[in-house]
Amino acid sequence: MEKYDTVVIGGGPAGSIAARTIAEKGFKVLLLEKRQEFGRPVRCAEGVSKKWLEKYTDIKDKWISRPIKGAILKSPGGKKALMQYNESDRGYILDRSVFDFDLAVEASESGATVRTKNRVERIERNKDSFKIYIEGFNKYIVESKTIIAADGVEGKIPRMLGINTILDPGDIEFGLNYQLEGVDINQDYIEMIGGNELAPGGYVWIFPKGEHSANVGLGVLASRSTKEKNAKYFLDKFVSKRFPEASISKVVAGAVTVAKPLKKMYGNSFLIVGDSARLSNPLTGAGIGNALESGALAGETISKALEKNDFSENNFKEYQKKVMKSVGNTSKKFYHIKEAFIKFSDKDIDDMITLLSQVDPEKLNLKKLLTITFKNNKEIISLLKKIVF
Amino acid sequence: MAVNVDVNKCCYCGGCVSICKYDAITLKETVLTIDNNKCIECNLCVEVCPAGALFTAEKEEI
Numbered sequence: 001m002e003k004y005d006t007v008v009i010g011g012g013p014a015g016s017i018a019a020r021t022i023a024e025k026g027f028k029v030l031l032l033e034k035r036q037e038f039g040r041p042v043r044c045a046e047g048v049s050k051k052w053l054e055k056y057t058d059i060k061d062k063w064i065s066r067p068i069k070g071a072i073l074k075s076p077g078g079k080k081a082l083m084q085y086n087e088s089d090r091g092y093i094l095d096r097s098v099f100d101f102d103l104a105v106e107a108s109e110s111g112a113t114v115r116t117k118n119r120v121e122r123i124e125r126n127k128d129s130f131k132i133y134i135e136g137f138n139k140y141i142v143e144s145k146t147i148i149a150a151d152g153v154e155g156k157i158p159r160m161l162g163i164n165t166i167l168d169p170g171d172i173e174f175g176l177n178y179q180l181e182g183v184d185i186n187q188d189y190i191e192m193i194g195g196n197e198l199a200p201g202g203y204v205w206i207f208p209k210g211e212h213s214a215n216v217g218l219g220v221l222a223s224r225s226t227k228e229k230n231a232k233y234f235l236d237k238f239v240s241k242r243f244p245e246a247s248i249s250k251v252v253a254g255a256v257t258v259a260k261p262l263k264k265m266y267g268n269s270f271l272i273v274g275d276s277a278r279l280s281n282p283l284t285g286a287g288i289g290n291a292l293e294s295g296a297l298a299g300e301t302i303s304k305a306l307e308k309n310d311f312s313e314n315n316f317k318e319y320q321k322k323v324m325k326s327v328g329n330t331s332k333k334f335y336h337i338k339e340a341f342i343k344f345s346d347k348d349i350d351d352m353i354t355l356l357s358q359v360d361p362e363k364l365n366l367k368k369l370l371t372i373t374f375k376n377n378k379e380i381i382s383l384l385k386k387i388v389f
Numbered sequence: 390m391a392v393n394v395d396v397n398k399c400c401y402c403g404g405c406v407s408i409c410k411y412d413a414i415t416l417k418e419t420v421l422t423i424d425n426n427k428c429i430e431c432n433l434c435v436e437v438c439p440a441g442a443l444f445t446a447e448k449e450e451i
Binding site: 119152153154159165166167168172174175220222225226231232233251252253254255 | 402403405406407412416417419439440
């Protein structure tokens with residue numbers, strides 16, 4: 001039987017960074033991906049901020065579909081506000097299929113064993129190790145001292161390890177995205193449009209992909225989706241109105257968690273990272289940055305534990321603390337803001353964008369946006385003051 | 390009645406898997422399966438599927 005120090009389950013950004021971090025320390029790591037290929041099929045609208053990419057990778061040109069200078073925010077009534085990103089919070093629209101693949105290759109180059117089309121069927125916990133039952137072309141079993149669950153939104157590894165990750169329909173957005181060709185948009189800015197008739201409990205995004213191409217999609221809060229009026233209904237309606245001439249070159253569906261981070265993303269001999277730990281931003285749905293950060297922190301925690309040979313639950317508490325401090329607490333704050341935001345009427349959104357449009361685009365950032373948005377809501381403002389600033 | 394998946398519409402986002410309280414749905418690579426022994430036909434997954442790929446049908450039809 002093959003023996004490993006760590007088995008990382010899930011080859012997205014969180015899993016690959018975790019595997020790379022541990023392999024770099026010289027430990028024996030196995031990175032498993034259930035799909036046929038790292039990064040495919042893409043299930044993401046592919047936006048990420050520069051600061052996260054820079055922190056954990058040497059950014060390669062081939063990963064980038066478009067660098068982004070700012071955001072255009074629109075209301076259902078046609079009001080518009082411009083947000084100009086400053087140099088430090090510039091963004092990118094990625095090509096996730098290339099990005100994810102390269103990160104997995106980096107893990108491999110650092111010494112990790114990587115395997116695609118290998119799915120974990122069952123986990124058995126023994127006294128000092130796990131027996132992991134894997135189904136690839138063949139069925140086989142490996143033994144590992146530790147596990148990192150990086151199996152994403154629909155992952156069941158945390159459930160197998162005793163952590164309930166089932167989501168409430170108010171805590172998950174169902175997203176659909178079309179890559180459209182032949183669209184005429186400003187390729188330097190992303191566009192985000194709110195509205196209860198456009199995307200109930202979510203928003204429409206238009207992310208430039210270079211030339212005359214764009215990722216156009218939306219998220220609908222699961223609790224507001226119906227069989228007749230689902231994400232596809234709303235996206236088809238939007239696209240036929242806004243881009244009647246465009247053709248669809250790619251369909252991407254993805255579920256985005258807009259939940260609070262897991263209360264417990266660790267246990268005896270295991271850690272949970274990225275979307276699997278419900279770490280994506282509940283307001284924006286952005287998840288890549290938090291995935292990279294939690295993956296790296298998990299990698300560091302496991303490496304230290306392997307050095308000390310201490311995999312106790314108590315020893316892994318530190319991981320939760322670190323994740324919460326760096327990204328989790330912010331996510332929690334955004335959860336409360338999301339809960340307020342989804343109650344907005346279309347008129348509220350119109351009013352909000354009108355107010356925002358009066359701010360100098362160079363000075364408009366998320367903090368300003370939130371202060372203005374909730375300026376008449378004392379409860380939210382006091383909450384924001386307490387937690388955001 | 391039973392919940393079925395239209396494989397031509399499913400985009401394997403996995404959303405249904407993460408909201409099913411009965412652990413009845415599994416996504417294996419790009420194949421979605423619904424365990425009729427676990428499914429209680431609450432139809433939550435049918436309502437939320439972004440691609441409209443899930444539907445209910447008489448058991449006899451399957």
